[in-house]
Amino acid sequence: MRAGESGRTVASRILAVLEAFETHGPILSLSQIAECSGLPLSTTHRIVNELQAWGALARDAQGRYQIGLRLWELAQNASRRLRDTSRPFLQDLFSLTGETAHLAVREGNEALYVDRIYGSKRVPRASRIGGRLPLHATAVGKVLLATEEPWFREAYLAGPLKPLTPQTHVDPAALAAELAEIAERGYAVTGEEARAGACSIAVPVNLGQGAVPGTADAAIGIVALASQLPLLTRHVPVLQGVSRRIEAAFQHRPLPSGVR
Amino acid sequence: MRAGESGRTVASRILAVLEAFETHGPILSLSQIAECSGLPLSTTHRIVNELQAWGALARDAQGRYQIGLRLWELAQNASRRLRDTSRPFLQDLFSLTGETAHLAVREGNEALYVDRIYGSKRVPRASRIGGRLPLHATAVGKVLLATEEPWFREAYLAGPLKPLTPQTHVDPAALAAELAEIAERGYAVTGEEARAGACSIAVPVNLGQGAVPGTADAAIGIVALASQLPLLTRHVPVLQGVSRRIEAAFQHRPLPSGVR
DNA sequence: GTCTATCTTCCACTCAGCGGAAGGGGAATG
DNA sequence: CATTCCCCTTCCGCTGAGTGGAAGATAGAC
Numbered sequence: 045m046r047a048g049e050s051g052r053t054v055a056s057r058i059l060a061v062l063e064a065f066e067t068h069g070p071i072l073s074l075s076q077i078a079e080c081s082g083l084p085l086s087t088t089h090r091i092v093n094e095l096q097a098w099g100a101l102a103r104d105a106q107g108r109y110q111i112g113l114r115l116w117e118l119a120q121n122a123s124r125r126l127r128d129t130s131r132p133f134l135q136d137l138f139s140l141t142g143e144t145a146h147l148a149v150r151e152g153n154e155a156l157y158v159d160r161i162y163g164s165k166r167v168p169r170a171s172r173i174g175g176r177l178p179l180h181a182t183a184v185g186k187v188l189l190a191t192e193e194p195w196f197r198e199a200y201l202a203g204p205l206k207p208l209t210p211q212t213h214v215d216p217a218a219l220a221a222e223l224a225e226i227a228e229r230g231y232a233v234t235g236e237e238a239r240a241g242a243c244s245i246a247v248p249v250n251l252g253q254g255a256v257p258g259t260a261d262a263a264i265g266i267v268a269l270a271s272q273l274p275l276l277t278r279h280v281p282v283l284q285g286v287s288r289r290i291e292a293a294f295q296h297r298p299l300p301s302g303v304r
Numbered sequence: 305m306r307a308g309e310s311g312r313t314v315a316s317r318i319l320a321v322l323e324a325f326e327t328h329g330p331i332l333s334l335s336q337i338a339e340c341s342g343l344p345l346s347t348t349h350r351i352v353n354e355l356q357a358w359g360a361l362a363r364d365a366q367g368r369y370q371i372g373l374r375l376w377e378l379a380q381n382a383s384r385r386l387r388d389t390s391r392p393f394l395q396d397l398f399s400l401t402g403e404t405a406h407l408a409v410r411e412g413n414e415a416l417y418v419d420r421i422y423g424s425k426r427v428p429r430a431s432r433i434g435g436r437l438p439l440h441a442t443a444v445g446k447v448l449l450a451t452e453e454p455w456f457r458e459a460y461l462a463g464p465l466k467p468l469t470p471q472t473h474v475d476p477a478a479l480a481a482e483l484a485e486i487a488e489r490g491y492a493v494t495g496e497e498a499r500a501g502a503c504s505i506a507v508p509v510n511l512g513q514g515a516v517p518g519t520a521d522a523a524i525g526i527v528a529l530a531s532q533l534p535l536l537t538r539h540v541p542v543l544q545g546v547s548r549r550i551e552a553a554f555q556h557r558p559l560p561s562g563v564r
Numbered sequence: 565g566t567c568t569a570t571c572t573t574c575c576a577c578t579c580a581g582c583g584g585a586a587g588g589g590g591a592a593t594g
Numbered sequence: 595c596a597t598t599c600c601c602c603t604t605c606c607g608c609t610g611a612g613t614g615g616a617a618g619a620t621a622g623a624c
Contacts, residue, residue, distance in 0.1 A: 053611070054314035054581070055354040062378060070381040075601060084583045089603070094315040100322075102382075107602080111382040113411055113418075117436070118322060119379035121330040122362075122371040132424040139399075139423075151373055158373075163395040176377070313580070314612070335570060344614045349572070367571075367621095 057083055061091050062100070062111075071110045123149070126251065126262065127159050130290045134161045134264065137286045141279050143266040147249075148184040150192075151176065153200060155185035155263070177238055180219060181208045183246035184263035186232035190223040191248050191260040197223065211236040231280050232265075235273045243273040247283045251294050264290070317343055321351050322360070322371075331370045383409070386511065386522065387419050390550045394421045394524065397546045401539050403526040407509075408444040410452075411436065413460060415445035415523070437498055440479060441468045443506035444523035446492035450483040451508050451520040457483060471496040491540050492525075495533045503533040507543045511554050524550070 064072060064080035072080070078088035092109060095101040099114025130147050137145040138161040146160040154176040179185030179200065189197055197220075205214040213219055226232045235243040246265030253261050264287055266279060324332060324340035332340070338348035352369060355361040359374025390407050397405040398421040406420040414436040439445030439460065449457055457480070465474040473479055486492045495503040506525030513521050524547055526539060 053354065055318055055351060056358075057581095058315055058318060059354075059358045059360065065381055066378050070384065073601075074603095085602080086583055086585095086604080087581080090581080091315060094313065094319075098316075098319045100319065111379055113382050113409070113416060115375075116379040116382035116418075117416065118326050119371055119376040121325055122373050122376035124330065132422060135398075135421070135423040138395075149373070156373055156377065158376075161395070162392060163399075164392040317612095333570075334572095345571080346573080346614055346616095347612080350612080 057081070057087065058091055058095070061088065061095065065111055071104070071108050073108050077109065123158050126294070129294045130249075130262075130264070131159060131161075133286045133289045133293070134159060136289075137161070137264065137266065137282065138163070140282050141266050143268045143272075143279075145264065145266050146184065147262060147264050148182070148188070148246075149262045150179065150185075150188045153179055153203070155179055155182050155188060157184075158262075178206060178208070180205050180214070181212050181234070181238045182265075183232045183234045183244035184265045186223060186226055186234065187246045187248045187263040187265075188260055190226040190232065193259065208238055209236055209240050211240075213237060231277075231283065233273075233276055236270050241270050242267055243270050243276060244268070245276040245279055245283065247280070247287050249287045249290050251291065262290075317341070317347065318351055318355070321348065321355065325371055331364070331368050333368050337369065383418050386554070389553045390509075390522075390524070391419060391421075393546045393549045393553070394419060396549075397421070397524065397526065397542065398423070400542050401526050403528045403532075403539075405524065405526050406444070407522060407524050408442075408448070408506075409522045410439065410445075410448045413439055413463070415439055415442050415448060417444075418522075438466060438468070440465050440474070441472050441494070441498045442525075443492040443494045443504035444525045446483060446486055446494065447506045447508045447523040447525075448520055450486040450492065453519065468498055469496055469500050471500075473497060491537075491543065493533075493536055496530050501530050502527055503530050503536060504528070505536040505539060505543065507540070507547050509547045509550050511551065522550075 060081035060083065061077055064077045068076065068080045074088060074092060075085065077092060078085050081088065083091070092101060096103055096109070096112070099112045101109045101115075102112040103109050126149075127147070134145045134147055142165070144160065144162040144165075146157050148155040148157045150156070155178075156176050177185065179189045189200060192200075201216040201220055205216065205219070206212075207214050213222065231245060231247045233243070233245045238244065244265050244267045246263045248260030249262040249264055251261040264283060266276075266283070268276065320341035320343065321337055324337045328336065328340045334349060334352060335345065337343075337352060338345045341348060343351070352361060356363055356369070356372070359372045361369045361375075362372040363369050386409075387407070394405045394407055402425070404420065404422040406417050408415040408417045410416070415438075416436050437445065439449045449460060452460075461476040461480055465476065465479070466472075467474050473482065491505060491507045493503070493505045498504065504525050504527045506523045508520030509522040509524055511521040524543060526536075526543070528536065
């Protein structure tokens with residue numbers, strides 16, 4: 045090994061290459077990948093070629109790279125059970141409410157959207173499959189936060205609370221009170237806090253997989269135009285019914301054991 | 305390096321670890337990963353720990369590993385544009401026909417399902433998001449094959465044609481005639497060829513991204529109970545209409561340029 | 565309490581990986 | 595058409611990251 049970048053593992057270099065597609069867009073040239081990942085051109089070249097040969101990356105006719113379908117296919121294994129189980133019920137939620145429906149889990153301090161049902165109706169897109177938004181700015185995030193352990197909640201509220209819009213709630217004391225209220229009544233509502241023009245309502249889903257009973261493993265919600273905000277709470281019974289359906293289906297679905 | 309496995313790159317070892325989750329199930333112990341990937345335990349341990357730290361793998365409370373959400377999120381970049389563009393129209397297809405709707409692309413000799421819309425209605429699951437099935441056994445696959453270049457089609461038909469069910473068509477001459485017919489009339493129908501109890505109909509989607517004009521980049525289809533087979537062709541107008549909508553939407557959607 | 569299986573850590577050894585430099589190829593420009 | 599520029603590809607002397615067997619730790623089964 046040269047002394048230039050000593051101490052950096054091959055694995056960390058490979059992951060830095062993949063990370064370049066996280067932070068710098070879905071299609072990159074070799075030079076762009078090298079620049080983003082902080083690797084010399086020839087090192088990048090070697091790594092990228094090996095990833096492409098396997099199918100983790102794909103090269104287009106112009107010589108640019110993107111994430112390969114084999115990696116996409118492999119990665120579908122992540123939370124597949126949750127997505128497969130809940131999809132039909134999210135479909136029902138979408139049909140019954142006429143609004144975009146989504147499913148999110150907590151990943152660190154963010155809500156990660158693992159599924160989303162939407163149609164042709166134009167709504168401002170606040171969520172995106174495989175997208176993340178801060179917990180405090182989203183209805184699903186607030187629900188996940190409200191049902192977390194107190195020490196986590198307090199640590200979260202003690203950290204920086206970025207506003208995504210002028211309407212985002214960022215006062216820690218006010219948020220703490222709001223979360224207590226959410227925990228009591230069992231749902232959260234947001235109005236133009238994640239994105240201008242959109243409002244959302246969400247309820248928790250307890251899958252029984254969390255280490256601590258009572259914390260929600262997931263949350264489901266719907267998103268509508270901001271003008272619908274006064275009417276959102278009428279959807280609570282449907283949301284809670286769908287949540288219970290997902291919980292029941294998840295318990296009854298056998299956990300994959302490992303070897304097929 | 306020890307002489308034991310000389311010649312094997314670190315990248316190939318990392319990819320072998322990921323491959324273990326492709327071939328041996330979604331949840332594996334450290335020993336299982338070592339066994340599946342053909343790596344010594346301590347080598348596997350080091351690689352797995354580094355993948356876990358980054359988020360490519362996740363370890364559960366029992367010490368078993370699965371694909372991590374960060375990798376899942378990153379991998380959503382693969383064909384995101386196609387999925388995002390077509391999703392609302394697949395939703396319409398689902399609503400209009402009442403049947404499971406899916407979208408597939410060709411990956412080698414298989415149809416890879418990149419999206420699928422389904423509800424609570426029980427249908428035998430012939431397709432799975434991130435799943436693959438041989439081209440000759442599926443309606444979407446037959447459509448993709450029918451619009452491919454002759455040399456590819458001939459090479460495919462010269463290879464092994466595995467039956468998935470007793471109804472799978474495997475005679476190369478009969479298949480060639482069938483594919484010519486599909487190319488002419490613009491849709492394919494299968495009856496219990498991919499899975500017992502299920503039938504399917506599909507049409508091509510031309511996204512204009514293939515290197516060769518006229519080959520379909522993708523196909524959409526619906527799946528129904530086998531008893532619906534005589535009625536499937538009534539859905540052709542809707543399928544073709546939805547296909548045209550997807551094509552139009554895809555052309556008008558700007559291609560991501562790389563750097564955000 | 566004992567046994568078994570799995571996971572974690574250590575470390576002497578070595579070759580896979582490194583990255584700068586040079587050359588090739590393609591596109592843009594004049 | 596020639597030149598220039600930018601990006602990609604290939605090469606290779608050097609070296610430290612990676613190796614994997616062995617020993618110890620941990621947890622579960624009996």
